[in-house]
Amino acid sequence: MSGFVTVAFTLALEWVTNAFAYIGPPLAPALGGLAVGLILLYAPETAGAGINKVVEAYHRTAGRLRRRITWAKPLTSVISLGSGGSGGQEGPLVQSGAALGSLLADILRLSEGERRVMVLSGAAGAIGAVFQAPLGGAFFVSEVLYRRLEFETEALMGAILSAITAYAVYGSFFGFHPLFTVSISGEMHPWTLPAYALLGAVEAGAAIAFIALFRFVQGRLEALRLPLWTKPALGGAVVGLIGMGVPGALGVGYGELLRVLETTPPLSWVLLLILAKLLTTSFTIGSGGSAGLFGPSVFIGGMVGIGVGRLAGRVFPGLEGMEAEFMMVGMAAFFASAAKTPLASIIQVIEMSGTYALLVPGLLAGTVSYALSGPRWTLFPAQVPSRADSPVHVGTYLQVGLERLRKAQLTQDLKLEGIPLPDLADLLQLGRPVPLDPHERRFFYTLTLPEGTALAGKALRNAGLPTDILITAVLRRDQVIVPHGDTVLQPGDRLIVISTPEAMTAFREWLEAPVEPRGEA
Structure with missing residues (x-):
């Protein structure tokens, strides 16, 4: 045709x-x-x-x-x-x-x-x-x-x-x-x-x-x-x-x-x-x-x-x-x-x-x-950086990340072994929090690390994260990273986080706050 x-x-x-x-x-x-x-x-x-x-x-x-x-x-x-x-x-x-x-x-x-x-x-x-x-x-x-x-x-x-x-x-x-x-x-x-x-x-x-x-x-x-x-x-x-x-x-x-x-x-x-x-x-x-x-x-x-x-x-x-x-x-x-x-x-x-x-x-x-x-200059602004950044494939990468967490037995400890991974990935892809423990009000969240955030370029051990924020996985392009203290985050990373609603709201606001330039010593 x-x-x-x-x-x-x-x-x-x-x-x-x-x-x-x-x-x-x-x-x-x-x-x-x-x-x-x-x-x-x-x-x-x-x-x-x-x-x-x-x-x-x-x-x-x-x-x-x-x-x-x-x-x-x-x-x-x-x-x-x-x-x-x-x-x-x-x-x-x-x-x-x-x-x-x-x-x-x-x-x-x-x-x-x-x-x-x-x-x-x-x-x-x-x-x-x-x-x-x-x-x-x-x-x-x-x-x-x-x-x-x-x-x-x-x-x-x-x-x-x-x-x-x-x-x-x-x-x-x-x-x-x-x-x-x-x-x-x-x-x-x-x-x-x-x-x-x-x-x-x-x-x-x-x-x-x-x-x-x-x-x-x-x-x-x-x-x-x-x-x-x-x-x-x-x-x-x-x-x-x-x-x-x-x-x-x-x-x-x-x-x-x-x-x-x-x-x-x-x-x-x-x-x-x-x-x-x-x-x-x-x-x-x-x-x-x-x-x-x-x-x-x-x-x-x-x-x-x-x-x-x-x-x-x-x-x-x-x-x-x-x-x-x-x-x-x-x-x-x-x-x-x-x-x-x-x-x-x-x-x-x-x-x-x-x-x-x-x-x-x-x-x-x-x-x-x-x-x-470079990637900035393109005739077609609807392009996304990679497959991992496309809404078409985000669910797939989330499933891979959650599977890595299952193998690490983290999700079993949180009593998630009965939830199908595709369903869990779909909810996270839509930006919806997934409850983990109703008594302690902890949830799974996803967020994308913005440009210019204070967290970018820092190892997790030096990031000063609140105790009620737990980053369980980092999705970076086609990589799924189970983070540790030496993991350095980059702008554009998609994070799977465990937290409470109040702590997550404060965490998002902190990430989006402008970084103040340091004065000279």
């Missing part, structure tokens, strides 16, 4: 783009934004990028997405992109494909776990079709859920099958060929690797700049006291004005990227295109226009790669004529940093270029870019 939706979307986008071409900037993007704004009155969930909303649905709403997204999101995106708004096709199609998966789960009356697999499978089909990268699409939806290098392996097989099917459907209409047909050397020379590592560092900086600008523009537009439906038109007007001077920054932009690669304009023009694309994307999507962030990332990463490749060729003659390689590797490095998907990004670029010659350079540049950008 995702494949057929992608086919229909591609045909509709071509038709709408041709229709708006008669109007052109600056009026066309503003009119497109106005049309999108009117649709938002009926379907406000179609505003902005789509991937983040799929990630949020996976973690927070058991994969449930509204049924009207299946058609409303492609409609608003066709108008946004066809009128000249800057963005990609993948975000809307991912959200639409995920909504189709959620709809099928309703029809088949599947469980919550099966629904989540269906949602990711629908999203993988959309990416596999539009980028003609089925393996990359499957890995992407499994990797994009987390900021650290983790995968949702339970969904991988379903995502692969869906991506292959959608790819076959889409290719039957438009042919089976790489998205970017560029001339790339089939040889990999070790002496070029330092240049690719440098490219990764530059792409990390570019990704951080893009995310910072996008958040700034989005925040300012959200703060405007204007009706929601008017903001896409305002953003479209700004985009149209920019497009009058730099038309290559409008729309998806892949054609402009290849034109720059082939015609070698001055580096100043390349820099202007990058800046203009940053702005047009931020105003299109930040104002509520409907488009994806993957496409602009490909454009910006590729343009940065062309610029670095040309500069490298001037400094090191052996690197002359390698702009195409730097462009493709730059795409992978930029998105690895911006989306926290280093492995999926290089797989997708390999499929999009049709050659494995970029595997080693792409892995190097992507790893450098991913490492330098």
Whole structure:
């Protein structure tokens, strides 16, 4: 189904783009934004990028997405992109494909776990079709859920099958060929690797700049006291004005990227295109226009790669004529940093270029870019750090922690051996205290150690904990720690605590109190 939706979307986008071409900037993007704004009155969930909303649905709403997204999101995106708004096709199609998966789960009356697999499978089909990268699409939806290098392996097989099917459907209409047909050397020379590592560092900086600008523009537009439906038109007007001077920054932009690669304009023009694309994307999507962030990332990463490749060729003659390689590797490095998907990004670029010659350079540049950008800078704020931080898996880690306590005979001493661990874990996951001894009013609690707390960085023996606070287990990412006096707590640790209601209330207040700086001796 995702494949057929992608086919229909591609045909509709071509038709709408041709229709708006008669109007052109600056009026066309503003009119497109106005049309999108009117649709938002009926379907406000179609505003902005789509991937983040799929990630949020996976973690927070058991994969449930509204049924009207299946058609409303492609409609608003066709108008946004066809009128000249800057963005990609993948975000809307991912959200639409995920909504189709959620709809099928309703029809088949599947469980919550099966629904989540269906949602990711629908999203993988959309990416596999539009980028003609089925393996990359499957890995992407499994990797994009987390900021650290983790995968949702339970969904991988379903995502692969869906991506292959959608790819076959889409290719039957438009042919089976790489998205970017560029001339790339089939040889990999070790002496070029330092240049690719440098490219990764530059792409990390570019990704951080893009995310910072996008958040700034989005925040300012959200703060405007204007009706929601008017903001896409305002953003479209700004985009149209920019497009009058730099038309290559409008729309998806892949054609402009290849034109720059082939015609070698001055580096100043390349820099202007990058800046203009940053702005047009931020105003299109930040104002509520409907488009994806993957496409602009490909454009910006590729343009940065062309610029670095040309500069490298001037400094090191052996690197002359390698702009195409730097462009493709730059795409992978930029998105690895911006989306926290280093492995999926290089797989997708390999499929999009049709050659494995970029595997080693792409892995190097992507790893450098991913490492330098850190977990804070991401295009998708709905991502959680790891599986242990996802509401989907917290119960599993709580069960493991409680099982460790059982083996240590702690829960037996507290007369909990008759309580099923899944039930106990479910109650703790919901934040509910579990009574241990009604006569002494002791309970099991869970809490997450906040940033900046006085307890962080201290060994338990030196923490000065009250006598009626007993930390029985520490859940740290994928680790379950039975603490002792030398255990050092870290921000983000999830603690299983035994205490009384009064002592627990005081303990929470102490944890959340600001730490006073120490004066000089």
